[in-house]
Amino acid sequence: MRNQVDIAVMIGSGVPKGMREAGQKACWVVLVNGEQRGTAFSTRAEAQECQSAWLAQLSANPVAMRLQA
Incomplete structure (x- = not known):
């Protein structure tokens, strides 16, 4: 998989x-295999950084994520 x-x-x-109380009307989240991981981000750029970190982690150890599921 x-x-x-x-x-x-x-x-x-x-x-x-x-975030809504601070006036934020939208946020971005990272989904790993369809499940939200981590927090909501104020900007898409922050979410993309997190996405890159997940991709690096998963490419370094792809079996670990499958075992967590």
């Missing part, structure tokens, strides 16, 4: 309460 690392945007009520 190949691991998939995606970025999803959350809008409106999907945005965590603290």
Whole structure:
């Protein structure tokens, strides 16, 4: 099985309460094999950094992620 690392945007009520209270209307999250990993990010660039880190980790040790599932 190949691991998939995606970025999803959350809008409106999907945005965590603290971010909404600060005026944020959208946020980005990283999904690993369809499951959110980590926190919500204020910018897409931050989420892309996290995505890159996940991809590097998974390419270094692809079996570890499958064992966690």
